[in-house]
Amino acid sequence: MAKDTVKAGLIGFGTIGTGVVKLFKNSAELINAKSGIKVELVKICDLDIKRDRGVKLAPGMLTTNVNDIIENPEIDIVIELMGGYKPALDFVTRALKNGKRVVTANKALISKYWEEISAASKEGDAEIMAEASVGGGIPILRGLDKGLAANKIEKIMAILNGTCNYILTKMTVDKMSFDAALKEAQQKGFAEADPTLDIEGFDTMHKITVLSRMSFGKGIKHEDIHVEGIKGIDYTDIKYGQEMGYVMKLLAIAQRCKEGINVRVHPVFVPQMNLLASVNYEYNAIFVRGDAVGDTLFYGKGAGEMPTASAVLSDVIYIARNMASGAKHVRYASKAKAEKVKVLPIGETINRYYIRFNVVDKAGVMGEITGVLGKHNISIASVIQKEQNQHAKVPVVFMTYAAKEADVIKALKAIDKLAIVKEKTVMYRVIE
Ligand code: HSE
Numbered sequence: 001m002a003k004d005t006v007k008a009g010l011i012g013f014g015t016i017g018t019g020v021v022k023l024f025k026n027s028a029e030l031i032n033a034k035s036g037i038k039v040e041l042v043k044i045c046d047l048d049i050k051r052d053r054g055v056k057l058a059p060g061m062l063t064t065n066v067n068d069i070i071e072n073p074e075i076d077i078v079i080e081l082m083g084g085y086k087p088a089l090d091f092v093t094r095a096l097k098n099g100k101r102v103v104t105a106n107k108a109l110i111s112k113y114w115e116e117i118s119a120a121s122k123e124g125d126a127e128i129m130a131e132a133s134v135g136g137g138i139p140i141l142r143g144l145d146k147g148l149a150a151n152k153i154e155k156i157m158a159i160l161n162g163t164c165n166y167i168l169t170k171m172t173v174d175k176m177s178f179d180a181a182l183k184e185a186q187q188k189g190f191a192e193a194d195p196t197l198d199i200e201g202f203d204t205m206h207k208i209t210v211l212s213r214m215s216f217g218k219g220i221k222h223e224d225i226h227v228e229g230i231k232g233i234d235y236t237d238i239k240y241g242q243e244m245g246y247v248m249k250l251l252a253i254a255q256r257c258k259e260g261i262n263v264r265v266h267p268v269f270v271p272q273m274n275l276l277a278s279v280n281y282e283y284n285a286i287f288v289r290g291d292a293v294g295d296t297l298f299y300g301k302g303a304g305e306m307p308t309a310s311a312v313l314s315d316v317i318y319i320a321r322n323m324a325s326g327a328k329h330v331r332y333a334s335k336a337k338a339e340k341v342k343v344l345p346i347g348e349t350i351n352r353y354y355i356r357f358n359v360v361d362k363a364g365v366m367g368e369i370t371g372v373l374g375k376h377n378i379s380i381a382s383v384i385q386k387e388q389n390q391h392a393k394v395p396v397v398f399m400t401y402a403a404k405e406a407d408v409i410k411a412l413k414a415i416d417k418l419a420i421v422k423e424k425t426v427m428y429r430v431i432e
Contacts, residue, residue, distance in 0.1 A: 003076075005038040006320040009069030011091060012082035013046035013062075015189045016105055016132070018053045019309030020079060025055065031313065035320035043069050070095040077319055079312060080104040083193065089113050093120035096128060101329070103315040105132035105308055108197075111209035112222060127329035129315035134207040135160065135284045137307030138300040139314065144214050144288065151290025153215035156254045157431070160207040162190040162282035162303030163198035164230050164250040168267075169280040172238050172247065178231075190282050190303035200229035201250065201265045208252035208265060211286070216254065216261045219340035226346035228266035237356060237426055240384060240397045241269045246354070246430065247277040253431075260342030262349055269354050269430040347406035352381070352430040354399055355408075357415065358423035361394040365420050369396070372418075376411035378403045393422040399430065 008024075010017055024031065024041045032038050042061065049062040069075055070091055078095040080102060082088050088109050095102050097120050104110065110117060110130050121128055131141050135158075144153070159165050163185040170181035182199065185191050190198075197203045205227045212220045230250050238248050246269035254263045270277045275297055279285040284302025289295050301307035322329065359365050370380065379401040388394050400408075412425050 003037070003323065005040055006035065006076050006323055007040050007042045007074050008077040008079055008316060009043040009045070009072065009075040010041060010079045010081065011045045011066060011069055012080065013044050013048070013053065014081065014083075014193075015305050016308045016312070017044070017046070017081045018055060019305035020081065020312050021053070021055050021057070023306070023309045023313050027313070031317060035317050035324060037320055037324035039316060039320045042075065043072065045069050066091055070098060070100065075100065076323065077101045077103060077316055079316065080106060080109075081312070082106075083108065085109060085112065089116065092117060092128070096120040096126040097124040099124045099126050101126060101319045101323075102128040103132075103312055103319070104128065104130050105312060106130070107133040107203070107206040107210060111206040111213075114213065125329075127319070129319065130210070131315050132308050132311035134210050135286055135298065135311075136162065136300065136302035136304065137310045138284060138286065138298045138302065139311070140211070140286050140298050141214065142314075143296075143298055144211065148288065148290050148293060148296070151292045152256075153288060153290055154256050155289040156208070156211055156215060156252070156286060157276065158208065158211070158252045158286040159249055159276060159279050159284050160204045160252050160286070160302060161198050161201075161250060162284060162301070163192075163195065164201075164204070165279065165284065165302070166190060166282045167199070168230060168233070168238075168248055168250065171233070171235060172242070173280070175235065178233065185282070188282070189305055198229075199231050201227040202229075204250060204252050204265045208254055208263060211252075212254040212261065212263050215288075216256065217341050220261065220263060220343060224263065224343035226264040226266065230267055233267060234426070236395065237354070237428065240356065240395075241354060241428075243384065244269075244354070244382065244397075244399055245272050246270060247272055248428070249276060249279070251276070251431070257344060259348070260344050262344040264346055264349070267428055269428055271432065274431070347404075347409065349405050350402050351405060351408075352400055352402050352432065353378075353408055354397065354428045354430050355412070356426040357396045357398070357421065358393055358425070359396055359420045360392060360422060361388065361390075362420075366396070368418060368420055369398075369415060372411050372415050373398075373400070376403075376407040376414075378408060378411055405429075
């Protein structure tokens with residue numbers, strides 16, 4: 001007999017889990033209509049089933065035993081929202097081996113263990129969908145996988161962490177301190193359980209790994225990606241950047257180049273005219289260039305309870321629709337035969353640079369600096385130095401033309417050894 005209801009179980013009743021429960025309740029009619037079948041959330045598992053999340057549940061829905069979901073023959077879809085590697089990997093692979101469809105928002109997990117997850121999914125003839133893992137509510141995985149399927153992806157530049165974007169926006173617009181802005185982002189429910197994943201750039205790295213694998217082929221690993229976070233960014237540099245017409249953003253960049261793929265995460269000065277410069281607060285944006293489509297921009301809320309729940313439910317509806325129509329799983333486009341790509345070391349990349357030297361204010365200083373820069377093939381585009389009362393230490397800010405990163409690093413190392421330099425030099429990459 002054909003099924004008349006698709007049943008789902010949820011693992012992880014935190015911020016996003018609560019959003020998913022609310023959306024299931026508040027949009028039940030719409031979800032059923034769009035799925036073409038009744039979709040019901042029947043079980044929720046969490047270690048803490050006492051805390052009041054402000055949602056009313058039917059008796060018996062809550063459990064602390066994950067087997068009530070992953071070993072439950074009644075459940076078709078397992079929604080994993082606990083995050084982290086362990087024990088999520090075990091739960092997800094067991095569910096897949098049991099033939100369950102899995103929906104997850106766990107970017108850390110899928111970016112690190114995609115091969116294991118894929119194998120489990122094949123073993124159980126199951127499928128996994130992860131729209132909520134990148135860009136919160138923005139349908140970027142579906143956009144890349146389906147909407148842009150006919151394109152060779154050439155470049156992705158993205159703001160992928162709501163917490164970092166919120167902090168940088170608050171520092172830029174409200175001149176707020178880093179710590180106060182982080183606290184606000186946490187209170188609003190954007191941050192990871194461990195916010196160092198956000199501010200040190202690793203959450204962004206997990207997300208660009210997922211996007212890069214979908215776009216450029218397999219073989220891109222966490223270890224290949226150069227990562228710098230936003231901890232320690234000084235308002236002084238945000239201000240100088242603004243004076244020069246730039247806005248500071250934490251970007252993930254993945255780009256096809258002659259030698260392979262260039263993938264990295266670090267703070268960048270973005271020109272004020274670039275659309276990414278106006279993506280503020282918890283909003284995310286993903287710029288994608290395809291060979292046929294040209295430039296596209298996906299924009300929306302990249303973090304928070306309801307935007308992320310929206311992406312989770314989109315996967316649930318997608319799966320339920322397939323189940324209702326009797327379609328076989330439609331996995332993400334298979335990359336099984338995709339080429340292994342070479343990831344370019346950061347030293348090989350070419351960028352423009354913002355460099356702030358802290359030097360004594362006396363004759364010949366500029367000559368010493370420009371001498372070293374020139375020796376390393378670094379050409380200067382503009383300079384700011386403001387007259388100050390004290391001559392012991394003055395900031396001198398340079399904007400360079402495009403240069404090779406390895407040359408810049410060598411030059412800065414040499415300059416930092418000079419007696420005229422009073423503090424470690426600060427460097428940020430700049431995009432055009
Ligand atoms: N901590 C993440 C962010 C949540 O701030 O964007 C969404 O992945």
